[in-house]
Amino acid sequence: MWSLKHKTHNCERCGNNFSSRSALRHHFHVKHLGRIHCDTCGQKFSQGGPQDHVEIYYEKTHPGNQGSGCNIERETRFVAPEMSMSCRMCSKQFGTVHAREHHEKQEHHFTAGKRAQMSMAFKPESILAYKTPLEVEKFLEAKLRPNSVLRRACASEVEGMIALIKEVFPLPVAHVSKGGSYIKGTDSQDWSDVDVVVFSDAFKSLEDCKRKTPAILEDLVGNLLTSSWRNRLIFGERTPFSLRLYFKCSKAHHGHSFDIMPCYDILGPALLTGFKKSFYNQIYLCNDNDKIQLYSMALLKYQVAFVKASTERVKNLMRLVKHWFRTSFTKPTEENKFRRLPSSYAMELLTIYVWELAGKPVFFSFVQGLRAVLKLLVQYQEICIVWHRYYKPTCTVFQKVISKQNRPIVLDPVNPTFNVCANSNAWDEVAHVARQSLLKPLFNGIRAKEPWLFTNNW
Template structure:
């Protein structure tokens, strides 16, 4: 006799060990495995599933390194950036092995069962305060002085010379690019104004009408990048351009800038000219539909390159004070987290773009104040990171609230959820699988009873918000952003 539905019993589900998806029968699970995973293995470098016979070719094309002789000993290289221009659902990948899962819950269960990833182990593997970390600055005045002296780019003859040199190298790139260029889009922290003194990156997307289609661009990119790499090593620039790495979508090099005082990390990306430098509302929505329904991760990367201009404009519009707060948050990430070791080499912290958007989001929740204390502003961001599972940030500058693609993505959201202001199909938080570690390190800094926390940081900072803004209440954050002189 069938059991009454009131008992709430559900039929047994069968779980795929490879991706974490559930199926109602063994037959369905077996069919799924044969269609999606049979004959495929995980790449030890990136964790992507590829056909066993294509593993060597994948390693050669996706992870090929282009290094010049002895450049590592000559120059202090900036830390490598992510291989892909846009990450895709790293949120569901294991930190200790290359396995991917269908849900974050399946991934977390795997980490606990297979790798014994307990809370104490997470604390041990995530926290490592390095020199010049935030705890070294005992007062708001000391922190302000640090931001002005060590983080904010100095405005003097060197910076003016730097701007001139960057423009020259961009002109040189356009001159030696193997194909005719329709237009160029510039991005990266240097262009957005969120770069720090010891770290600066520049993204250059070169759109060309020589590509007949997106598929044609996809096929030709490797040979275009190879030819561009050869042309960049001309004698006039050979001592200043250090080829670092070639990814499937970009050529990466380090550029020694004005009088060798510092340098910039460049990513050069060719792309198919999909709609020209301007994008009407109708074309934009059609473009978003194509992007949303695209199942090819490589094409998604190319589609997203076309949105770089709008991403840059969104961050660049922030005030200088907010950009300083962004620099401070980037410094916190750089000096507060342990470097991944052999055991957790697949750990991925949030991208710089995610940090920028979350910081801007907190500032907007505070009513966009012109003046505020760095201590209080940073504490507000950290409090939000502690509650990362409640983060839900959306901007409607480029897509309307009733746009079907936005509504579909919003309903399927995973937390934290920070939707790219220029792309309604992309949650920028997906590029990290270590949000619990971010929350742990943030919690250590905002604990009022933490012994190492400076006394000036311990009081309960209050955040004054527009009373009409109900969303802030769901985060439980209160901030008071005040002029630094009040500290």
């Protein structure tokens, strides 16, 4: 265990420690002085800059939505912007989770009772009222798992859409990386998303990509609107680095949510062993969140491969976990509009971890598996999950990151700089809802059986 032998000076704004007052003053002047915190989106920006933050930034990133505030419902897929230390009610940032929680209690009277009221809402379609494992199996097959015949029909449709994106993309396309629940095989009948990262050799550098991407996305929208599939596309919000649209399949009444992201091909065709250390170090040392987003896009296919390698039964358990999420929580209100629940990617990784603890069984009870995930969520403050397949315990970046992270920690299996749990500021709400879910009829009288006996210690 490490211990501090000397007095440190703590920055109240970001929580970093410094060995002297002069070092703390220098840090505060450089990092915080003259920077304004936006109560609407939680970002910090330079005071007196050349462009007005609200009128310029918001109008560019949310066209047609001026005057309604920031639309930040989109899940952050690649970057964890210290969301865990932002207030759920006003989005102010704090140096520690403890400081944030103290602020919520003092300023917003966010008591345990209020948390319960604002977090939990079991919907009628929840499976928690079921009483037997067989009912869960039937529900999974009837309501969650995509129909195999329909999925085969979707395959050609989705590939056709990706081919269209490549055809009308404003720059020459070197190759694409595909991700999302549809590609990983964790989609459900009522939700399917596809991520498409488009790599082009026309980008000279990461900075060049960052500068050109907004205009490229604008041109891409125009090209898609003049294509023969324009009537099957519904355009959603646009960020500086991605375009979201809903693609309607020609058969049946369903579709797929697409996120299209241009990117500089910094990795090339493979993440070579000799290059990984340098690449991870570049991400760790980068202070530009936009560039970190672009760096991390290059890792998409490795994230997909990690989840996709799971067995079909594990993917079905992921569907159940995500269904529990969708049917157990309230939607944010105007009062707590900055609440951010964990991402679906975080839930997938937690499910894989629990399955691996059970010894990777081929056949297992879904009720036992779901119970194990919920019991793990209850003790979120003890979660520290790392996979050493792409980076080793001796990796310098890994050692630096793990020493600084607040729990819960689930490090991205392919990116040691990314704690996927840091995208959420509501883990206490997740634990509360999980604890109440374990009291529901589905788990009444259920005891851990082999290979799930380890959950008795939870």
